Every structure is written in structure tokens, then in C-alpha cells.
Amino acid sequence: MKKYVAELFGTFWLVFGGCGSAIFAAGFPDLGIGFLGVALAFGLTVLTMAYAVGHISGGHFNPAVTIGLWVGGNHTAKEVAPYIISQLIGAILGAVCLFLIVTNNEGFESLGGFAANGYGELSPDGYNMTAAFVAEFLLTMFFLLIILGSTNERAPKGFAPIAIGLGLTLIHLISIPITNTSVNPARSMSQALFAGGEYLTQVWLFWVAPIAGAIVAGFLHKTLFDKE
Numbered sequence: 001m002k003k004y005v006a007e008l009f010g011t012f013w014l015v016f017g018g019c020g021s022a023i024f025a026a027g028f029p030d031l032g033i034g035f036l037g038v039a040l041a042f043g044l045t046v047l048t049m050a051y052a053v054g055h056i057s058g059g060h061f062n063p064a065v066t067i068g069l070w071v072g073g074n075h076t077a078k079e080v081a082p083y084i085i086s087q088l089i090g091a092i093l094g095a096v097c098l099f100l101i102v103t104n105n106e107g108f109e110s111l112g113g114f115a116a117n118g119y120g121e122l123s124p125d126g127y128n129m130t131a132a133f134v135a136e137f138l139l140t141m142f143f144l145l146i147i148l149g150s151t152n153e154r155a156p157k158g159f160a161p162i163a164i165g166l167g168l169t170l171i172h173l174i175s176i177p178i179t180n181t182s183v184n185p186a187r188s189m190s191q192a193l194f195a196g197g198e199y200l201t202q203v204w205l206f207w208v209a210p211i212a213g214a215i216v217a218g219f220l221h222k223t224l225f226d227k228e
Contacts, residue, residue, distance in 0.1 A: 006057035008090035015094030018042035039172035047165025071218025091190035116195035136209035144217030
């Protein structure tokens with residue numbers, strides 16, 4: 001159970017810290033942190049929790065990561081479903097806390113996009129479904145390659161969370177204008193549940209593309225890179 005609780009807490013922190021920075025601080029008048037700040041926030045959530053609980057659960061905090069690690073031979077099949085369930089619970093709890101804070105602001109009028117992911121009219125810069133799918137697929141594939149490579153037994157010890165956190169920061173710097181950046185089905189699901197409407201109807205892409213990219217990365221690492 002410790003593994004599953006660790007995944008719950010880690011995914012909670014990713015959603016609360018990453019999406020929270022986008023909701024509360026990105027556009028704050030005069031002091032807004034902007035895309036760079038949000039990208040750093042997401043990277044820092046993973047970096048900090050990887051050090052905090054990564055030694056307990058492996059620090060996935062992402063269904064696509066769990067599936068990619070399983071395909072790459074770094075995770076057992078029997079733990080894939082419990083990990084994903086724990087991640088979804090953590091992400092939804094994070095979104096619930098964000099919702100409670102947002103709706104208790106004196107000036108609250110609507111949730112807006114609630115840092116949810118989308119394409120077409122819901123894309124920050126109007127990118128269509130094809131662009132969103134390609135971006136989410138490729139970025140998740142490279143994210144898994146970073147994770148699998150930096151945690152390989154032949155990699156320098158103790159630095160994996162830094163590489164992974166910076167990798168996620170870079171991913172957000174690339175793709176916030178495209179989809180608001182997912183590469184994480186749990187993060188997308190939690191926000192779409194509250195944003196509702198078209199965000200919820202589009203959430204399928206933010207399951208399919210990241211998981212497909214993670215599977216390809218798992219195969220690539222296992223067959224090409226995980227060799228002497």
C-alpha cells in the first residue's frame with residue numbers, strides 16, 4: 001500500500017502545484033509567472049516528489065509513465081492498474097482542492113478552462129487535433145526515454161529526478177501553446193472533470209497519444225538502448 005499512497009501523493013502534488021500555478025499565478029496582474037513559470041512549476045513538482053517518495057514507488061505520478069515503464073521491463077504487470085488508479089485518485093483530489101480554492105475567491109465568476117487540455121478552439125493558440133496528437137505523442141515518448149535512460153543502472157546515480165524534472169519543464173516550454181501540455185492522462189482527466197463541456201469530450205486524445213508515445217518509448221529503450 002505504501003507504493004500506491006506514494007503515487008497518490010505525488011500525482012496530487014503534480015496537479016496541485018502544476019495546474020495550480022497555471023490557475024492562480026500565470027496571469028496574475030503585473031506579477032504573473034507566465035508560461036516559463038508554469039513550465040518550471042510542473043518540472044519542480046516531479047523533481048521534488050521524485051526525491052520525496054520516488055524511493056518508495058518509483059515516482060511515476062502518470063499513467064503513461066507506468067505503462068511505458070512496464071513495456072520497457074521496469075515495472076510489473078500486476079501493479080499497472082493499481083498504480084493508475086492511485087494516480088487518478090491523487091489527480092482528482094488535487095483538482096478538488098484547486099476547485100475549493102478557486103470558488104472561494106470573492107471575485108469568482110467561472111472556472112474557465114481550469115488549466116485543462118484541449119485542441120482546436122480549446123488549444124491556447126488554435127492548434128488542431130492532428131497537431132495536438134503529434135505533440136503529445138512525441139513529447140511523451142521523449143519523456144519516457146529520459147526517464148528510462150536516467151534511471152538505468154548504468155546512468156549516474158542520484159541525478160534521475162533532476163533530469164526528469166528538467167525534461168518535463170522543457171516539454172511544457174514547447175507545448176503549452178499547443179495543448180496546454182498534458183503528457184499525463186491523470187492530469188488531463190482531473191482538470192477535464194471540472195472544466196466539463198468540450199474539454200471532457202476531448203480528453204480521449206490526452207489518454208491515447210501519451211500512452212501510445214510511452215509504449216513506443218518502452219519498446220525503443222528495451223530493444224535499442226538497454227544494452228551494453
